[in-house]
Amino acid sequence: MRRGMTLAYAHEKRKRILQELRSDAHYRATDTIYYGEHDPFDVPLADCGTCGGKPTVRKVSAKPIRWRAVCGGCGNQHKAVSKWPWLAALNWNGINLASQDYHAFPMFGLSTLDPDAAREVVASIRRDLELRKALAGIETTIARKTGEISPPGRTYQQRLEAYLQWAMLALRLVKAEKMDQREEPHSKTKDRAQELIHTTCG
Ligand SMILES: [Zn+2]
Numbered sequence: 500m501r502r503g504m505t506l507a508y509a510h511e512k513r514k515r516i517l518q519e520l521r522s523d524a525h526y527r528a529t530d531t532i533y534y535g536e537h538d539p540f541d542v543p544l545a546d547c548g549t550c551g552g553k554p555t556v557r558k559v560s561a562k563p564i565r566w567r568a569v570c571g572g573c574g575n576q577h578k579a580v581s582k583w584p585w586l587a588a589l590n591w592n593g594i595n596l597a598s599q600d601y602h603a604f605p606m607f608g609l610s611t612l613d614p615d616a617a618r619e620v621v622a623s624i625r626r627d628l629e630l631r632k633a634l635a636g637i638e639t640t641i642a643r644k645t646g647e648i649s650p651p652g653r654t655y656q657q658r659l660e661a662y663l664q665w666a667m668l669a670l671r672l673v674k675a676e677k678m679d680q681r682e683e684p685h686s687k688t689k690d691r692a693q694e695l696i697h698t699t700c701g
Pocket residue numbers: 547548549550551552570571572573574575
């Protein structure tokens with residue numbers, strides 16, 4: 500709960516978020532709110548981008564409980580510690596993109612999409628999730644202060660957060676794919692130049 504947020508402001512903000520969530524424009528802009536069957540708390544860890552090793556998620560502090568994924572091979576790890584093991588895993592995946600492909604993403608239906616289309620789908624999902632997360636936060640505040648509405652469940656809020664982090668990871672992977680595509684002609688030119696050098700030297 501944010502300190503200093505007046506009840507009137509909270510109600511006003513809730514009204515505005517609900518208006519946007521229920522608007523035709525939002526409905527049209529949101530490709531899907533179906534994310535697939537995959538449990539968002541189940542995060543398969545990507546191989547280490549530095550050494551190709553397998554990471555594990557470890558508890559790094561007990562009070563408060565914090566988690567971090569660490570590579571068993573080279574000790575590579577994310578700088579930040581996480582509140583939940585699944586978040587530590589997603590953070591790890593976010594800095595070890597090389598062994599992942601957004602086409603194989605376990606949610607959001609990206610398998611057949613090119614990077615531009617995939618980015619559009621995930622960006623719309625992210626916007627939807629951000630609104631729902633903001634709404635859940637406001638409703639928690641109102642519920643605590645007044646009891647007029649029942650607060651959104653903790654698991655529901657954590658699921659929103661998890662899906663949001665998955666969406667951020669998907670956007671990173673799409674961006675990386677696009678950069679690879681842009682660099683490809685470049686590196687081919689370089690390869691050809693090297694071939695020429697070899698031919699000339701040989
Ligand atoms: Zn490693």
